[in-house]
Amino acid sequence: MVSVRGSIVPGLALLVGLGLGARLFAAIVPLNHLLLAILLGLAVGNLVGVPETVRAGVGTHKLWLKTGIVLTGASVALDRVVAAGPKLLVLVAGALTATVLLVEALSRLAFRIDGETGSLLAAGSGVCGVSAVVAVAESIDADETTVAYAATTILLFDAVTLVAYPAVGTALALPDRTFGIWAGLTMFSTGPVTAAGFAVSETAGEWAVLVKLVRNAAIGLVAVAYAGVYASTSGESAGGDRGTVARLWTPFPKFVVGFLAVVAIANLGLLSGAEIDSLANAADWLFLLAFAGLGLEIRLDDLRETGYRPVLVVLVALLAVSSVGLAVVRTVF
Template identity: 55%
Template sequence: MTGLRRLAPGFALLLAVGALGELVGAATPLNSLVVTIALGIALANVAGVPASCKPGVATHDLWLEVGIVLMGARIALDSVLAAGVPLLASVVGVVAFTLVVAEGFSRRWFGLQRRLGSLLAAGASVCGVSAVVAVAGTVRADEDQIAYATSAILLFDALTLFAYPAVGRLLGLSGQVFGIWAGLSMFSTGPVAAAGFAYSDAAGQWATLTKLTRNVLLGVVVVAYSVVYTESDSSATATTLGGTLRRLWRGFPKFVVGFVSVILLASSGALSAAEIDALTRASHWLFLAAFAGLGLDIDAADLHRTGVRPVTLLFVTLVVVSAVSLVGVQFLF
């Protein structure tokens, strides 16, 4: 009970911000999830998050994962299967292309330290901060390099979750095209889902599905960096493989298994329409809590301290990858 009491104030704050975002969204043309993030950012950077609330606010990633699992109830399996091969090929191609672009630019144009460039490339190509943390041990990055990479990724998470829907509407993209595009080219899972649902419900589903498919490739990226850095770094030890396997397991997005399971369960007819509707409502409220936490976690002061070169590298990489992936998605879908 002590642990629950410690988390309760922060969780109550997440629900309060989420409920206010829902009310504003219902009363205006604005999307409630985006309003919730904006309210969280404003509260965190104007009034600050009370110390008593911080442990509970830190659970927002968990609510995002549970919300994604429950969202599987409204994903049509036949649509997923129809997009299967083109979607998988797009994910693999964009991840590989992003790695090549970011690694190449970091060395030839920006002169970044090799390990910092690898952290930024991993974060941009797979799953944002989670990829930075997973790859950091493999490339033996120091704390400053991890801090720079994390701050730069978070900056673009904050910017793209608002910019992408605006660009999508300007270009008149369909929900499916926008969702797959966002899932392929944005950095972190939370902002991808937020941007998708800000655009439309269909876009949110496709964005989340695409991003989860991309997240699964984290293991491949960690192994690839492990091989590259083991061959080039004489300080590598015989325990590198064991450490890599542990990082793979810790970094693997295990909630993806639950997401796929719920899709299969709903598609099999085991869930009634009322049960699917209840899971959908629960997923929406969990997203509200998660996105409130996402906003509350954005500290403008931390983002201001981000180095110029890492930010510029990510900006150039994002522009190139976004443009190429959008052309590909429009051609395939």
């Protein structure tokens, strides 16, 4: 018999309740239901707290996010992706490289932040948020305090960009595809990118997820590159006890494989229009659960404790890369 403490049922019930609440509020408040789910979760988490009995269930929000992303693959029109493919790959490579190098340069030269912290901020900003921070921290054996410092900074910007990007997109009247590509290129973590994209429109959400997953796929390469750089500067072997393939696969986001499989199945004509619509609806509900959980895990007290130098580094880099990135996306697409 599963104990209440170890059961996911209470926490899952809380996520469902917040998701339904967001749906109801969306009929009254002029905000997207996914953004409302995050705001409701944030309010509950910071005003009431998250009791131990619901933590296991709330922790499943990452699973619902990944599953929802996999299901959105059914709505991706492969012909449009293939047509934009080379340009997208160049944009992703350029944005990722520019962000990592700019954050590293600002950290070391302008703000005098220690090397490990700067590298974790660069990985988190350039690749895929906290997941990249953790992956690179493992590859360079960073201490836990440094990891927490960098992760908190990234989470702060996840919270800010989640609101700022849709606001900017609306103010500039950006086309849905343009907004989705821009958000996927320059925002940090997968959850906020997905929320911001679908808050604008389904099309914007699909493009945001697609571009973000391309960025996420680079996490293994970035982790290996950092391992090599730090090993060479310390005089150690870059291989360690694991081969290069293992170093690439371990941090790789496995749900990307599922997303690509669903894209292939849908575009081979193996799903009917009604089935694709059902999968899209299921993904929307899964995102509700995921974003409610994301809101519950945002701690405003932790964000307030972040030092100003990491925040300034990431802010300057984000403003530069997002501004240039938006100009390039509007020109190319």
